[in-house]
Amino acid sequence: MNPYIKASEAAIAQARAARDTIRNGFDRPTAGMAPGMTQCNMISLPRDWAFDFLLYAQRNPRSCPVLDVCEAGSYRTVLAEGADLRTDIPRYRIWRQGELADEITDATAIWAEHPDLVTFLIGCSFTFETPMREAGIDIRHITDNCNVPMYRTNRLCRPAGRLQGELVVSMRPVAAHRIPDAVTISGRFPAVHGAPVHVGDPHSLGIADLMQPDFGDPVRIEEGEVPVFWACGVTPQAAVMKSGVPFAISHAPGHMFITDVPDSAWQEG
Amino acid sequence: MNPYIKASEAAIAQARAARDTIRNGFDRPTAGMAPGMTQCNMISLPRDWAFDFLLYAQRNPRSCPVLDVCEAGSYRTVLAEGADLRTDIPRYRIWRQGELADEITDATAIWAEHPDLVTFLIGCSFTFETPMREAGIDIRHITDNCNVPMYRTNRLCRPAGRLQGELVVSMRPVAAHRIPDAVTISGRFPAVHGAPVHVGDPHSLGIADLMQPDFGDPVRIEEGEVPVFWACGVTPQAAVMKSGVPFAISHAPGHMFITDVPDSAWQEG
Incomplete structure (x- = not known):
């Protein structure tokens, strides 16, 4: 992150308003909200799993770009002053022994039962959607007001300690x-997945079937468009599933955490 | 790293020959050896400190860019097949309670006494020296055949767990x-310190005095040249010192580990 690139007061106010809306019950995918402000994937794991996960992220930076790691037990992040990670995400997934156990919209109670959670905020490809749209590239799931389609692939990530799993990709049809x-525009943002992987x-x-995504919604693909695949921050959830992590909290795919950091802070070159 | 950019057989043979030379007793700084091949800083810490260190690196990526993390107890790295991290660095420093306790040229015996060490290989600014020289920029410590000068600064890194310390910088005089x-050339290599910090x-x-570096050798600064400072991979050693880490092994400043990965694999954009 380039720490000298700060959002305007107006943009931060928009991000805060979006988090307020979410905290008050908004329960939809966040693509297109607070445009220009960085959205994040979240995964919270017991302290005992934190090194394995941070190493998994370090070994798989394309899919797991770490934007912040909170102190053990903390639900605060340097990326958004005053935000509360227990309430400021529209929808959470609760994982037990690698199985999806529940989906909830407020994680305050379950967080209190697990006081040593280490929370990771992971970059999201929504960051480069704004400059792609500004360049006249249609972002189908925004145009059609649905969730981005995401797929588990047959590509294994490099394992780390007890963690292993497949690469998850998001897909956008592009003319x-x-x-x-x-490729060029997203490639300028290596800290938030960067260029496509495929x-x-x-x-x-x-x-097998683009119309049956593993996460999110299918989107229409028009004549002359080609599906383009980017590494996706849901990859940690696939690792939680495959590795039988005893307990984890994540965001629900597409339902992201909105920060006070502008997307442009992640642009290189 | 771009995994598709591989070194030629001849370049890998040069890196292997350099490691052989080092294993057989070469005890000098490595700048300019096996040109075009990535050189790394090393720090090995007890398993109990590994998460704190990986988080310190994640929070201070400019000074601590992690290129590989070895399995606990392992002295093997994916960056150089067959290399042995206990012997393939010209000179090691042994740290006890944050104090420099010894300098040695073979770490095999002491490694055996600490079987749970987690070893981190950290990017080195030597990586962008080759393209800078190709662009006609004199690299003074190579020209003058001495070690690069390094300095502890008054800038604190962002702490992580029990680890804190100052930013260490390397200095090159540039016309x-x-x-x-x-700035432009080094900025193309964000994974190995990137653009200068100052x-x-x-x-x-x-x-206070450029002629009294904290690590390495002073270098001459000619009329019309300005000192340029890059974040340095000795920063972890400053953290070990300031934080009183009970035990650590590091490379001696300027005495790096030479890998089989070409410098160009770290170039972005």
């Missing part, structure tokens, strides 16, 4: 002649 | 009119 621009040919990623 | 090029005015970094 064939705009694919170079989509263009076209879902079968070689082990994706 | 004033080439400073934009030096140009000119050593006093504002708390450096």
Whole structure:
């Protein structure tokens, strides 16, 4: 992050208003909210799993770019002053022994039962959607007001300690002649997934049917458009599932944490 | 790292030959050895300190860019097949309770006494020296065949758990009119310290005398040259000192580990 690039007061006010809306019960995907402000994936694990997870992220930076790690037990982050990670995400998933046990909209009570959680905030490809839209590239799930489609792939991440799992990707259909621009623009943001990992040919990623995403919603693909795949911050949830982590809290896919940091702070070069 | 950028067989053979030379007793700084191949800082800490250190690195990526983390107890790295981290560095420092206790050239015996060490390989600014030299920028410590000068500064890193310490910087004098090029070229390598953190005015970094570096050797600064400061991978050693880490092994400043990965694999954009 470039710490000298700060959001305007107005932009921070928008991010705060979005978090207030979420805290007061908004329960929808967050793509397009507080445009230009960084949205994050979240995963909270017991302290005993924190090193394994941080190492998993370090070894798989394309899918797990760490934007902040909170102190053990803390629900505060330097990325958004005054925010509360127990309430400021629209929807949470509760994981037990690697199985999805529950979905909730307020994690305050369950957080209190697990006082040593270490929380990781992971970059999200929503960050480069704003500059892609500004460049005239349609972002289908925003246009169609649904959740981005995400898929578990047949690509294994590099394991770390007890953690292993597949790469999860998000997909955006892009007109064939705009694919170079989509690669270039997203590639300027290596800290938030960066350039695509794959263009076209879902079968070689082990994706049988684009209309049946593992997370999120299917989106229409028009004539002349090619599916483009980016590494996705839901990858940690796939690792929790595959590795049988005893307990974890995550965001629900597409339901992100909105920070006070502008997307432009992650741009390189 | 771009995993698709591989070194040539000849370049890997040069790196292997350099490691052989080192294993057989070479005890000098490594700048300029096996040109074009990535050199690394090393720090090995007890398993109990590994999360704190990985978090320290995550929070201070400019000074502590992690290139690999070895399995607990292992002296093998994915960055150089067959290398042995106990012997393939010219000179090691042994730290006890944050104090420099010894310097040795073979760490095999002491490693055996500490079987749970987690070893971190950290990027080194030597990586961008080759492209800077190719662009006609003199790298003084290579030209003058000495160690790069390094300084503890008055800038504190962001702490993590029990770890805290100052930013350490390396310094290269650069002709004033080439400073934009030096910034641009090194800035293409964010994974190995990237652009400088400071140009000119050593006093504002708390450096009283450039001719008295805290690590390495002083270098001549010619008329028309300005001291340029880059974040340095000796920063972890400053944290070990300030935080009273009970035991650690590090490389001796300037005496690096030479990998089989080409410098160009770290170039962005």
